[in-house]
Amino acid sequence: MSAYVRTFGEIPGQAEGKTYESREDVRLAKLHAHKQAGISGTAREGADAIVLNGGYPDDRDYGDLIIYTGHGGQDSRKQQIADQTLDDPGNAGLVKSQLDGLPVRVIRGFEEDSPHAPEEGYRYDGLFRVVRHWFKTRPDGFQVCQFLMVKVGTASDVPDPEIPSRPAAGPVLPPQRSIEPTGRTTTTVNRVNRRAEVVKNVKAWHNNRCQICDDTVELPSGSSSDAAHIKALGVPHNGPDVESNVLCLCPNDHRRFDNGAVYLTDDLEVVDALTGAVGKRIRTHPTHKIDVEYVRYHRACWTKIPV
Structure with a gap:
């Protein structure tokens, strides 16, 4: 088995929208380093690819915008039993890609509960950038690391992308008093004004x-x-x-x-x-x-x- 060479950006011959029967096919196409792990990356090099395939219930897939949950803290039944940390090489890799501006390939799998997922197999869906990361404390008390990712070159690819019509989970906080909402300018998407x-x-x-x-x-x-x-x-x-x-x-x-x-x-x-x-x-x-x-x-x- 040849060593995986981490490449950031497009892979020759692997066009956006191309489908694959299995994770092994995705790996052989050099789109992702692993047959199982969701994140392909290390703290030193950065993350070059992720697979979105129903691994964590905290993921949110809005098409050109993804809230992706990092790796770690689950048992064999996919139950969260420990906090996620940035010591995990995949999580650390995504942070490095954020800070260094490295593109990340996104592969969607059939097990993802999303209208944007393929009905079967896996599909390469283009390059995304990591906008920011943070930790979310779940109702069970465990922390997971989350990453806001937007598709490169789309209307969502702005400093502060918003989807005001879609609620998204965040840290558990006391109720907040009402405040005048941030103004919005209507274009192809609602953007923070x-x-x-x-x-x-x-x-x-x-x-x-x-x-x-x-x-x-x-x-x-x-x-x-x-x-x-x-x-x-x-x-x-x-x-x-x-x-x-x-x-x-x-x-x-x-x-x-x-x-x-x-x-x-x-x-x-x-x-x-x-x-x-x-x-x-x-x-x-x-x-x-x-x-x-x-x-x-x-x-x-x-x-x-x-x-």
Whole structure:
């Protein structure tokens, strides 16, 4: 048996829409490394392919947009008996593909409970990118790692894809008070309509200085910073585009925050997820009121700390 050579992108001779009788046929076509595992990838190289075939009840398949559940924690009966972690090579591979912008081939199988699945066998359905990842605490108390994936080159291939008509499961949280929904612009899909004044206000209040480290990015045009949503916009989180859900961060801390390397306590203290150390409180501004509900939601995506 020849060694599998991990290739990112299309495989010559394997056109999108082509079908295969078995997982072994998929492997022999060099679309996926394994005959059983759902994720083809490693932490060092990244993930080049996944199979969507009914492996986890937490998966959601919307066609050009997929919420894919990672690997691990199941017994032989496919019952969840332990938490999933990023120590799993497949999960770590998908995170690397997200951070490095590597395309992931998606193969759908007949056992997937989805109108987009083939009636029999397996079908190669094109290239997707990993938009973000997070942890979801299931009703049984176990955590699973989830990945938001969108098909490359489709209407869903935007920074914050949404499916407002379809509910999607997320972390278990206390009931939230109602708030004005995020505006939407109707095109071929409903997309989040970011309000420019929200970003402008938050950056101005903090003078483009990071609320965590107090740094800014100096450019010839002046100082610069990122506006980071605490409860992410788009499916499945559907956070609102309001000032109380936005932090002013430097690019480094923005990436750390979005990927769970840091999170906040209810008192807005910064917790280093890698060490568990609790640091100083983020810098605040009297006009910038941060809603603790969004802080709790973000924390629930990365920890089991009670909200």
